[in-house]
Amino acid sequence: MSKILVVAEVSAGKLKKTTHSAISFARLAGMPFDVLVVGHGVGAAAEELRAYGAGSVKVADDARFANYVGEVFAPTVSEAAKGYSVVVVTASSFGKDLAPRVAARLGAGFASDIAGVEASGGALTYKRPMYAGNAIATMQVTTATQVVSARQSEFEAAAPSGGASSIEKVAAVDAPLAGRVEFVSFDEVKSARPELAEAKVVVSGGRSLKSAEGFKTVLEPLVDVLGAAMGASRAAVDAGYVPNDLQVGQTGKVVAPKLYIAVGISGAIQHIAGMKNSKVIVAINKDPEAPIFQLADYGLVADLYKAVPELTDAVKKIRAEG
Amino acid sequence: MKILVPLKRTADPDNANKIKIGAGGAKIETTGLEPKANPFDEYAVEASLRLIENGQTKARNAGDKLTVVSFGPKEAATNIRQALAMGGDDGLLFLSDDESLDGDLVARALAKVVEQQKPDLVVLGKQAVDGDSNQVGQILAELLQWPSATFAMSMELSADKKTVIVGREVDGGVIKLKLTLPAVISVDLRIVAPKSVANHVTPATFAYPEGARFTPLPMIIKAKAKPIVEAPLASLGVDASLKSKYLSFALPPARKGGVKVKDVAELVQKLRTEAKVL
Numbered sequence: 001m002s003k004i005l006v007v008a009e010v011s012a013g014k015l016k017k018t019t020h021s022a023i024s025f026a027r028l029a030g031m032p033f034d035v036l037v038v039g040h041g042v043g044a045a046a047e048e049l050r051a052y053g054a055g056s057v058k059v060a061d062d063a064r065f066a067n068y069v070g071e072v073f074a075p076t077v078s079e080a081a082k083g084y085s086v087v088v089v090t091a092s093s094f095g096k097d098l099a100p101r102v103a104a105r106l107g108a109g110f111a112s113d114i115a116g117v118e119a120s121g122g123a124l125t126y127k128r129p130m131y132a133g134n135a136i137a138t139m140q141v142t143t144a145t146q147v148v149s150a151r152q153s154e155f156e157a158a159a160p161s162g163g164a165s166s167i168e169k170v171a172a173v174d175a176p177l178a179g180r181v182e183f184v185s186f187d188e189v190k191s192a193r194p195e196l197a198e199a200k201v202v203v204s205g206g207r208s209l210k211s212a213e214g215f216k217t218v219l220e221p222l223v224d225v226l227g228a229a230m231g232a233s234r235a236a237v238d239a240g241y242v243p244n245d246l247q248v249g250q251t252g253k254v255v256a257p258k259l260y261i262a263v264g265i266s267g268a269i270q271h272i273a274g275m276k277n278s279k280v281i282v283a284i285n286k287d288p289e290a291p292i293f294q295l296a297d298y299g300l301v302a303d304l305y306k307a308v309p310e311l312t313d314a315v316k317k318i319r320a321e322g
Numbered sequence: 323m324k325i326l327v328p329l330k331r332t333a334d335p336d337n338a339n340k341i342k343i344g345a346g347g348a349k350i351e352t353t354g355l356e357p358k359a360n361p362f363d364e365y366a367v368e369a370s371l372r373l374i375e376n377g378q379t380k381a382r383n384a385g386d387k388l389t390v391v392s393f394g395p396k397e398a399a400t401n402i403r404q405a406l407a408m409g410g411d412d413g414l415l416f417l418s419d420d421e422s423l424d425g426d427l428v429a430r431a432l433a434k435v436v437e438q439q440k441p442d443l444v445v446l447g448k449q450a451v452d453g454d455s456n457q458v459g460q461i462l463a464e465l466l467q468w469p470s471a472t473f474a475m476s477m478e479l480s481a482d483k484k485t486v487i488v489g490r491e492v493d494g495g496v497i498k499l500k501l502t503l504p505a506v507i508s509v510d511l512r513i514v515a516p517k518s519v520a521n522h523v524t525p526a527t528f529a530y531p532e533g534a535r536f537t538p539l540p541m542i543i544k545a546k547a548k549p550i551v552e553a554p555l556a557s558l559g560v561d562a563s564l565k566s567k568y569l570s571f572a573l574p575p576a577r578k579g580g581v582k583v584k585d586v587a588e589l590v591q592k593l594r595t596e597a598k599v600l
């Protein structure tokens with residue numbers, strides 16, 4: 001019997017929204033599925049997951065899972081995955097780290113960061129972006145068990161479907177490598193703004209913002225009046241203007257919000273790979289030849305230091321009118 | 323200390339939008355795109371050199387060694403040679419091509435190379451920018467049963483060279499892991515920031531220039547004499563079967579260019595009435 005195991009992502013015991021994209025993959029693949037939660041103090045997360053139509057919610061709750069360490073998680077996930085034909089996890093930094101490890105332990109083939117799944121004649125076929133999204137491969141995994149990581153921006157978060165899946169306890173499996181890898185710290189960047197991958201509106205800034213101060217005084221007011229998430233180009237991140245995890249692109253986060261506003265970003269291939277599936281793209285750049293204009297729905301050739309405050313004020317006015 | 327850096331030859335990533343699909347969807351054509359080393363692997367070479375040298379004097383211990391290995395076409399020797407010009411000591415090239423490889427096979431082949439070379443560390447890119455898979459390091463670590471850290475943005479080697487503390491760039495922040503060598507580390511972009519690698523030899527006050535180092539002419543000439551051993555992939559004795567199958571390739575749906583607006587007022591008006599997103 002073909003069955004899918006969805007691996008949930010939790011952080012400090014709380015269910016992460018990434019999980020809902022993996023559930024959405026399972027529904028699209030059209031096979032029955034179970035969900036596996038590995039963590040510490042994850043009772044509430046498991047409870048929450050009962051409403052999504054899973055056969056069962058399997059829970060490995062153990063102090064050793066308080067922080068994510070691939071070597072510690074992989075043996076338990078792999079053991080729980082036995083008997084399943086597909087193991088899926090969302091391609092967040094958690095999923096990207098974990099999925100190939102599980103594949104290796106199961107001797108399974110791996111389809112990484114897929115953007116689509118099609119079920120035909122009992123076989124699953126995947127779409128995979130390659131070359132920074134400039135080619136889309138159609139591929140299959142040929143082993144009896146397959147491991148998949150699904151791109152969050154391409155699998156809309158699943159909504160609850162009602163019902164109450166059974167809860168099943170799963171024992172933590174010993175990790176032989178645990179003694180040779182030690183969790184030291186998690187230096188968390190706290191932000192009150194929506195997460196990049198989940199936001200309906202994203203406003204990103206580039207090198208042209210010139211400093212952390214530039215992001216704060218020029219870009220942030222626009223971000224906040226729009227209730228948006230903030231993103232950035234690699235150049236802005238490398239320069240230390242904003243934290244690393246705000247990087248949008250081929251090697252950063254891939255986003256597909258309803259509205260993406262690129263401010264002072266040239267539109268390098270690697271950046272475009274992370275935002276070109278946004279519904280509406282706005283570019284503000286003083287260089288009329290900037291490549292970003294080739295894919296922007298609305299391009300404004302202007303000095304950002306003048307245009308962004310103007311736009312912020314205009315949006316404020318609209319919001320005030322209700 | 324011995325470090326092994328796997329390096330993949332890829333088509334020029336800055337021009338990836340110029341690739342074509344050939345033979346009715348059966349092939350990706352990269353003709354006209356200059357083949358380059360995967361940038362993350364170049365960063366892996368840079369970071370590895372920073373682990374074994376004194377950044378200030380560029381002096382190195384006689385026993386330290388950096389080997390570069392690639393699975394690819396004959397021409398990949400050029401890309402290995404560039405890494406040797408940066409400071410690598412020798413190269414290994416196992417002849418193959420992208421269609422005959424998958425991440426699993428690359429990892430299994432690397433495990434064999436590790437068996438032969440016995441490095442203390444494998445430092446590799448987090449992803450190849452053509453396949454964009456981000457898998458080889460993780461699979462290799464499991465096969466070897468070595469501790470590992472993906473997405474490294476910092477490394478701090480202990481004075482006794484027995485452990486390394488790796489800062490991992492993850493969603494929401496940075497996780498630090500302490501690995502006992504031998505280990506596998508996959509590197510992210512910020513590993514080539516001026517002070518991202520510490521080794522108790524380079525003075526703490528020393529800052530590298532951002533990015534991978536330039537290779538001056540004398541280094542390029544010196545690299546010509548460094549050995550690169552070429553062999554068929556089969557010589558490693560790995561089962562060459564693949565666990566995935568690529569059926570066809572296509573270009574992504576093109577996004578049609580939009581309009582230029584004359585000012586903020588027009589932009590706002592369009593976003594409200596046309597796009598309906600405000």
Ligand SMILES: Cc1cc2nc3c(=O)[nH]c(=O)nc-3n(C[C@H](O)[C@H](O)[C@H](O)COP(=O)(O)OP(=O)(O)OC[C@H]3O[C@@H](n4cnc5c(N)ncnc54)[C@H](O)[C@@H]3O)c2cc1C
Pocket residue numbers: 205206207208232233234235236247248249250251252253263264265266267268269270271274284285286287290302303304305361362451511
């Ligand atoms: C291996 C690798 C991976 C990479 N991954 C990523 C990635 O994931 N994401 C990413 O973003 N990049 C990535 N890059 C980097 C990418 O190639 C570009 O270098 C980067 O995106 C450029 O950032 P930028 O647009 O902010 O800067 P620039 O290219 O310097 O562009 C700045 C823009 O601002 C405009 N400007 C300047 N002043 C003003 C003003 N006052 N008003 C309006 N406009 C102004 C300029 O006209 C210009 O177009 C990667 C590169 C490599 C090698």
Ligand SMILES: Cc1cc2nc3c(=O)[nH]c(=O)nc-3n(C[C@H](O)[C@H](O)[C@H](O)COP(=O)(O)OP(=O)(O)OC[C@H]3O[C@@H](n4cnc5c(N)ncnc54)[C@H](O)[C@@H]3O)c2cc1C
Pocket residue numbers: 327328329330331350360362363391392393394419420421422423424425428446447448449450451452453454455456457458459564565566567568
């Ligand atoms: C044009 C094209 C066609 C392809 N066709 C097929 C196909 O028909 N069937 C199939 O199964 N797969 C195919 N692939 C996938 C591809 O061959 C493998 O996935 C790939 O060789 C392994 O690299 P990766 O992209 O998965 O590596 P990643 O996991 O993204 O790379 C991580 C790191 O691993 C190391 N690494 C990866 N590959 C090599 C290498 N060759 N030599 C040295 N180090 C390496 C590098 O250090 C790299 O930074 C194709 C890829 C391309 C680009």
